[in-house]
Amino acid sequence: MLIVLGVGFGLAVTIGNTIAAGILRTPGQIAEQLPSPWLFLTIWLIGGAYAFLGAISIAELGTTFPRSGGQYVFARRALGEYAGFVVGWSDWLSTCGSTAAAAIVVGEFSVALFPRAAGYGQSIALAVTLIFAALQWRGVVWGSVAQNLTSLLKAAAFAVLIFACFWLGGGGTSDGVAAPIPAGWPLLAAIVVALQAVIYTYDGWAGVVYFSEEVQEPNRNIPRSLFGGVLAITAIYLLVNGALLYVLPISQIAGKEFAAGVAAQAIFGSNGDTIFRVITIVSLLSGINAYHLMASRVLFAMSRDRLVARSIAQVNPGGTPTAALLLGTVVAVLFIVLANTFSRVISVLAFFFIANYTLSFISLFVLRSRKVNLTVGSYRAWGYPFTTGISLLGSVAFLCGAVIADTTNSVYALVILAASAPIFYLQRRLRGPVDEVA
Secondary structure (H helix, E strand, C coil): CCCCECHHHHHHHHHHHHCCCHHHHHHHHHHHHCCCHHHHHHHHHHHHHHHHHHHHHHHHHHHHCCCCCCHHHHHHHHHCHHHHHHHHHHHHHHHHHHHHHHHHHHHHHHHHHCHHHCCCHHHHHHHHHHHHHHHHHCCHHHHHHHHHHHHHHHHHHHHHHHHHHHHHCCCCCCCCCCCCCCCCHHHHHHHHHHHHHHHHHHCCCCHHHHHHHHECCHHHHHHHHHHHHHHHHHHHHHHHHHHHHHHCCHHHHCCCCCHHHHHHHHHHHHHHHHHHHHHHHHHHHHHHHHHHHHHHHHHHHHHHCCCCCHHHHCCCCCCCCHHHHHHHHHHHHHHHHCCCCCHHHHHHHHHHHHHHHHHHHHHHHHHHHCCCCCCCCCCCCCCCCHHHHHHHHHHHHHHHHHHHHCHHHHHHHHHHHHHHHHHHHHHHHHHCCCCCCC
16 A cells, blocks of 8 residues: 555544534533533543543554554454454444445535425435545545545634634523532433543544554654544534533533534524534535545455455555445445434444444553564553553443443344354355464
């Protein structure tokens, strides 16, 4: 693959992959659980701290094994082929589903903006998905430029929203009666539920490790991209939520599906809905490009290791794994067409997001215990084993909370996990022994 990506792309793909509809939707859920401005902002700060601690460990793994493919690479190297297979295929499938989910919202919001397009929401979603796939088919440079531009537009859109809130707002504490703040065990339960939503919203901060071998000077640029990306995302999230509180009392944020839309209407009046929908569409376009990029790298890495058909590892002169990109695009298109039936699939696969982080943190402990030789000059996790241990405990606690809060989908996730075993051994038998783990 071509080594053409720099720290600018790492920051762009981190922001593009992470900041999407979640930050526009989640504040209402958090405010409903924690109807206190200080608790509301603190839980977002805790989520950023968790992501930063995780980035410390992922930075070591990414520089130790600078191979494209994301967390699949670490799990396979440390925990074996089956663990790698589970992480890889669940990550790939859920990322394809994320592509579809973002494209569907783009289609729905576009129809709302242009009533003459009524009935063409699905067509718009398909067109957006295929356009970004075509851009990346041209080569990794095209995909990188698209990511940089869309992420820049996204940052600018949020900057405009934040500036407008602070410039034109100011009524956030003037009226409205907040719900009583829970105490004791109810408060602890509310914090757990709120933190789950926040961590989901931060998910995506490790985007650069999907392109490790395509990054110039990975020992420097991967850590810079991870830390810079997490800090930028945390700052944006705190500013957005602070801006919402400046415009609206927390009682008017609580329970709202899109609190940012309510704030936009309070500031811009009848134009608020249009401005909010434009910001959402811009945010999601950047995410769609990032999801295409990432999904293709996961499947490419698995193919190169012969955990799926070897032909999928084919790369064109522009550096794009075309077969992997094609398969990911086909799956995303199928999800869009079957939009009414894939929502549960996405809910189930969301369980694997944190499970994969958990396996990555375990991988670092395993690799350190084996005294694996590091790449010359590779980054060493600051504060190890404490920082990695805190991240691991947080991930395990989050998984336990997810099982309690959403038992049905968690059981489905475990069933899918169990079903992966015969699929793995069948494909291994058909294709012969896989390469040695390297």
